Amino acid sequence: MKTQVAIIGAGPSGLLLGQLLHNAGISNVILERQTPDYVLGRIRAGVLEQGMVELLRKAGVHQRMDREGLVHTGVELAVRGRRVHIDLHGLTGGKTVMIYGQTEVTRDLMQAREAAGALTVYGAANVEPQGMKSDAPWLTYEKDGELQRLDCDYIAGCDGFHGIARQAIPAEVLQTFERVYPFGWLGILADTPPVNEELVYASHExxxxxxxxxxxxxxxxxxxxxxDEKVENWSDQRFWDELKSRLPADLAERMVTGPSIEKSIAPLRSFVVEPMQYGRMFLVGDAAHIVPPTGAKGLNLAASDVSTLFDILLKVYREGRTDLLEQYSPICLRRVWKAERFSWWMTSMLHRFPDADPFSQRIQQTELDYFVDSQAGRQTIAENYVGLPYEKVQ
Incomplete structure (x- = not known):
């Protein structure tokens, strides 16, 4: 089998890239290790930057998002009991974010791909990228116990942090940057009305x-x-009690509680590899970078990678601009590191660090006070939260 672009991973980034390429007449095949139901079962982010919303519209998969998604023009910070409104719309010249779950984005993209007749091979085991440094790379994989080969022009590694794409690159080629935080997020999903019309980020002792x-x-x-906390130590009641204790009194009083649908603990880390390209294979999204979820940047960074790679491949196939291929990693990393900085800053300002001395605690409080009490500070938060512009491919 042969295609122009082989995509490893049928998560939202692989599906979005595939849809954009298909709409542009560039053939592509997606190889996914798991089943469709498994992919849809992942509980992930739900805040979409303005840029990602526009990219989904560009891909033609926006109809349900525009109908059911919630446009948010602001966000709240609760700092030691007081609530501060960050006017995203007013501070960024009209930009907003969209509340629409990653599961729903993935479902929309799956349905669009099926309707387009584009091929996704689910249950593709032991995928191995080959010949990435050549002009004719290929992948091998096993399907129903038989070894298969997929020839292509380019490979997009959209298979996440634990995927094969990054692992297939010689270790000495990559430089890794990482920070692991000494805490995690215990999260629950519940069929209850939101306590506030905007998201609330709370910093509490x-x-x-x-x-x-x-x-x-x-x-x-x-x-x-x-x-090192264990999810089984947390009953629903314990969770609700702890959440209320960290919120301003007016929010805690009106919170509606209920049984959890899903409960899990997510560790927090910052992670980047450079470069994001090896020959004709490109790393996209979590395969190349992880951000702590505090800045709502993980899925959105993957979307900006997709946008950059699509724009480059479009110019390669339509204009013969193969000189642009080497620009993928530098363009992506400029935006990645800015998002890493913002996510690190949000994490550093809003969390309680177990080893922080009294001086560090006062500096943390003062830093946060400065930003929320300053017009310039609130504007900085707003412009990063709605998402920095995508860099144009020229």
Missing amino acids: RGFALCSMRSATRTRYYVQVDA
Whole structure:
């Protein structure tokens, strides 16, 4: 089998890239190790930057998002009991974010790909990229116990942090940057109305908390816990009690609680590899970088990678601009590191660090106070939260 672009991974980044390429007449095949139901079962982010919303519209998969998604013009920070509104729309010249779950994005993209008749091979085991440094790379994989080969012009590694794409690159070629944080997020999903019309990020002496949502009737809440905490130690009642203790009194009083649909603990880390390209294979999204979820950047960074790679491949196939291929990694990394900085800053400012001395605690409080009490500070938060512009491929 032969195609122009082989994509490893049928998560949202692989599916989005595939849809954009298909619409542009560039053939592509997606290889996915798991089943469609498994992919849809992943509970992930739900805040879409303006740039990702526009990219989904460009791909033609926006209809349900525009109908069911919640446009948010602001976000709240709760700092030691007081609530501060960050006017995203007013501080960024009209930009907003969209609340629409990653599961729903993935479902829309799967349906669009099926309707287009584009090929996704689910249950593709032991995928191995080959010949990445040549002009004719290929992949081998096993399907139903038989070894298969997929020839292509380019490979997009959209298979996540634990995927094969990055592992297939010689270790000495990559430089790794990483920070592991000494805490995690205990999160629950519940069919309860949101406690607030906007997301609330709370900094409290007991630790960080986040009030998020997936829809007008489904909520996603988080509390900071120790890195070695076990989810089975947390009953629903214990979670709700702890969450309320970290919120301003007026929010805690009106919170509607209920049984959890899903409960899990996510560790927090910052991770980047450079470069994001090896020959004719390109790393996309979590395969190349991880951000702590505090800045709502993980899925959105993957989307900006997709946008850059699509724009480059479009010019390669339509204009013969193969000189642009080497620009993928530098363009992506400029935006990646800015998002890493913002996510690190949000994490550093809003969480309680177990080893922080009294001086460091006062500096943390003062830093946060400065940003929320300053017009320039709030504008900095807003422009990063809605998403920095995508760099044009020229």
